Amino acid sequence: MNLDLDGEGFLRNRDDWSEEVAAYLAQQDGYEFNDEMLELIKSARAMYEENGVVPPIRKFSKQVGVDSKHLYDIFKKGPMKLICKWGALPKPTGCV
Numbered sequence: 001m002n003l004d005l006d007g008e009g010f011l012r013n014r015d016d017w018s019e020e021v022a023a024y025l026a027q028q029d030g031y032e033f034n035d036e037m038l039e040l041i042k043s044a045r046a047m048y049e050e051n052g053v054v055p056p057i058r059k060f061s062k063q064v065g066v067d068s069k070h071l072y073d074i075f076k077k078g079p080m081k082l083i084c085k086w087g088a089l090p091k092p093t094g095c096v
Helices: 019-028 035-051 057-064 068-075 079-086
Strands: none
Touching: 019 035, 019 079, 035 057, 035 068, 035 079, 057 068, 057 079, 068 079
16 A cells, blocks of 8 residues: 555545555554444544544543543554554644
């Protein structure tokens, strides 16, 4: 798949995003992509569309009704960074 990515693997153009792109990016990061991950990404994308910002993990977990510990179980490290990366959203603030 030929994608325009920045140095950290984030899509440069949000319009290039699709479910297939998300699955590909997850695979490139060594994850087996699944429906739960996709639904969380879709939720984050919807929140971004509505508010224009990526929500912090606590606010995100509360809004989607998923414990933040569970997000770490799914995404292992930096859940919001991976959700944003695979969802073609800007890198979350406070994310190193």
